[in-house]
Amino acid sequence: MSGGAGEGARRVGRPRADQLRPDSGRPPREELLCAAAELFTVKGYAATTTRAVAERAGMRQATMYHYFGGKEELLAELLESTVAPSLVLARRLLAEPQRSAAERLWELCRSDVLLLCGGPYNLGALYLLPEVGGARFIQFRRMRLELKDVYRTLLDATPAGGELAGDRAGLALRNDLVFGLIEGVMLIHRADPARPVAAFAEATADAALRIAGVGRPSPPAQAARPG
Structure with a gap:
């Protein structure tokens, strides 16, 4: 069941550090959501760490926190989408x-x-x-x-x-x-x-x-x- 519809202010992020997916063309926030969707559904939500999401998206964990506050925020936006x-x-x-x-x-x-x-x-x-x-x-x-x-x-x-x-x-x-x-x-x-x-x-x-x-x-x- 529909782009996320999450509410609330988002922190402004820095450019990605280590681009593991240089050819995707997606903005960093979308890259993180795609990485989270893949890991949550393939490996499981509980077994997925924020570090794993960040690495899959091609950035450092500290950089990820400029876009999302953690796993719950990622999951909430995916569900709302x-x-x-x-x-x-x-x-x-x-x-x-x-x-x-x-x-x-x-x-x-x-x-x-x-x-x-x-x-x-x-x-x-x-x-x-x-x-x-x-x-x-x-x-x-x-x-x-x-x-x-x-x-x-x-x-x-x-x-x-x-x-x-x-x-x-x-x-x-x-x-x-x-x-x-x-x-x-x-x-x-x-x-x-x-x-x-x-x-x-x-x-x-x-x-x-x-x-x-x-x-x-x-x-x-x-x-x-x-x-």
């Missing part, structure tokens, strides 16, 4: 009542899967870290809850949601199942990473709407969506 683009889209979709709720829900599901599966690392797996329950990750949890609430609002506005109007618990469960499917796609994608992501995203969106009890939107509406 998996939600932020989807949240921007979700807010826009809520402001388009002229389109059917089913069409908007399908688009949100599809875009979420494209975001979660489009990168080189399985950042969705980091959601399960016990550290994510800490105070440093309140912003990420708020963003994720807002996104989930948009899923529920759109589901509620579909005919299937209307049928469950008197069963709030049933509607909440159906939304949990839809949202859980979308967030769990990385496990499926990891089993066959060569599968075309675009086709996988559409198939997952179709499955999500079937779980929700909603029919797939008409082809003309789908064709109008941005890629």
Whole structure:
């Protein structure tokens, strides 16, 4: 699930010291985030040190601290980056009542899967870290809850949601199942990473709407969506 959306002032950094990745062309902060994403998902968050992140990014550990305060700050920004683009889209979709709720829900599901599966690392797996329950990750949890609430609002506005109007618990469960499917796609994608992501995203969106009890939107509406 979306560029990081972390809030708060960042310290100004010095130029990198030892450029182990001289041809990447990425700014130092992005280089550090890429290094952290790789190490957190391959070696594990607990087993990764800030020194290892700095070295992988091609800089000294002391230099890294001019960009990030430590591992938690790196992890928080990575997690927020998996939600932020989807949240921007979700807010826009809520402001388009002229389109059917089913069409908007399908688009949100599809875009979420494209975001979660489009990168080189399985950042969705980091959601399960016990550290994510800490105070440093309140912003990420708020963003994720807002996104989930948009899923529920759109589901509620579909005919299937209307049928469950008197069963709030049933509607909440159906939304949990839809949202859980979308967030769990990385496990499926990891089993066959060569599968075309675009086709996988559409198939997952179709499955999500079937779980929700909603029919797939008409082809003309789908064709109008941005890629």
